[in-house]
Amino acid sequence: MRAARAAAPPAARRAAAIAEGPRMRLAPPPPDIVIAPRHEHEPLLRALALSLSALERQSALVIALSADPLEGAIDLPPGAPNAMDRAQLQAAAPLYFAAELEAAGLLPTAEQIAGLFASGAIVQPLGPGAQLINTFWRARRERLDASERQAIFARVIETPYFERLMAGLCEAIVAQADGGDLRERVALETACGALGEFLALRMDPMATLAARDIVANINLALGFLRDRMLQAAFAVNSLWQLVAVAGTQQGLSASGVQRRVDQGRAGQTVLLWLAEHYADAAPRIAADDYELIGAAQRWLSGRDAAPAPAAAPALSAAA
Template sequence: MRLAAPPLPIRVPPARRDAALLLALELALATVQAPAYARAVAGIDFDLPDAAPAPEDRTRLEAAAPLYFASALERAGLLPTAELVAGLFASGTITQPLGPAERLLHDFWRRRRERLSAGEREAVYARVVCDPQFEPMMRALCEAIGAQAGPLPPGASGLREQVALATHAQAMAAFLAQRVDPMAVMAAREIVGDINAALAFMRDRRLQAAFAVNDLWRLVELAGSKAGIPTGSALQHVERGRSGQGVLLWLAAHPGGAALALDPAAPQDVEVMVAAQRWLASVPAGAPRAPLYPQPALPLVA
């Protein structure tokens, strides 16, 4: 009896390094590089809205999403560490050959005076997504999204949950529309581009080997610690930024109404439900909550 040949070995392709981070960056780039975004930046009104956002304010809301993602990467220490590494390369401290990464490092260092400084980036974040009111409102919005994830009890219409979601979505949209000024819209595009440029060399294996590490975030932690850059919980910041960006992009498309319904069977709705739940999982214990009936983000003058 002749035995059959053994089956070919199954080769499982390795997971793409930093895949989740790169997908989130791709989404941020797609947002700030969209033709509609560019047209809106060119013709945006420099007068801030004083009421609930109108349809033309969608660009402001869309800009808040990559800004939130960028602020999370800032907390993780990505751009400050990239600037430090580029400076070390320019000064000749890094002597190992780095191949194509050398040109990327050179270009990043050469453009250092054209980029927003760390202080300027922080000022943008502070106005838009690091305001004390933002976190409680974001938590309330994510909880309202998550409330529609489960099946309804028999006989329930879900109207209460839909109205609650619409209320919190409208409050957050009004809050962001009042704070995302034209400079923030333009800054979002610039900062996301800088993050993309930084990751192009920070993920390079030869550069990581020059610091005796084999991981992007280990490089951030090592290089940042030597310069006093706080980089703790980098991956937690990244996950929080990814999830928050997803929720805020959904908000830009659904800024509010009489009621908002999510369908747990619809893939696009499941995506925002998962993002909201992941964001909530990253909230520190004891974080403040938004009021049940949110007030206008800024007092309106008659």
């Protein structure tokens, strides 16, 4: 047998060796890569979670400062930023976010829907969302009403002064995208000081309590406004469409509503950065801080592209 193999041509010997040797086995395929689907309202919910977290930090910081016997013991020049200013500014960012959601009509929509539900005007089945609406309706006398919310927003985020100062800060932040020279760093410091002082003078304890109340109620309202069964009851298929048809006062399309929300998200990011760096003598921004620089640019773009209001139909349940 061996002699026969030796006498065989080389090609035949190789074929015989392959046939007699162990068979080749393919390696098992790599495990599947599972990419979690992105939630439809992920940016909105993330911004809301950021608001709630900022208000919790603000509350903890105020308690810590109140218990510090040295806080306020040193006389600072008038207008000089202090730790309490930073604490107050922590609440200014969520309040601005809430103001933009109010302008978009989110809480007014929730209140109108809750009223329709309580009156029996909504006859379609709503599933678990019905309990959330009922809870929201029963707590109506415990929260700030629309006129009270507007009064707080108008006092703290006073237009056109806030808009002008906010635009100056956002422009100074965007200018840091290329590193920034001395002149641009001075402009950033000046813009931080101007807007920080403006808000610190207006964020009194009442405004802080209002921010907590409004953001908490936004959280409750989103619990049922995002429900598909509720949206179907009003013949719409998205949260923004539901808010857009809430009444003639807002007069925004679904895309216009979402632009106001995006404006609030971007502004909140900028204002939270301001709260952290308001007291810095020479605040700096890394050129690769894309989140902050992008938020500042989006705020400026949203301000320039704000659409003119258009009439919208009153909210009514589908037949």
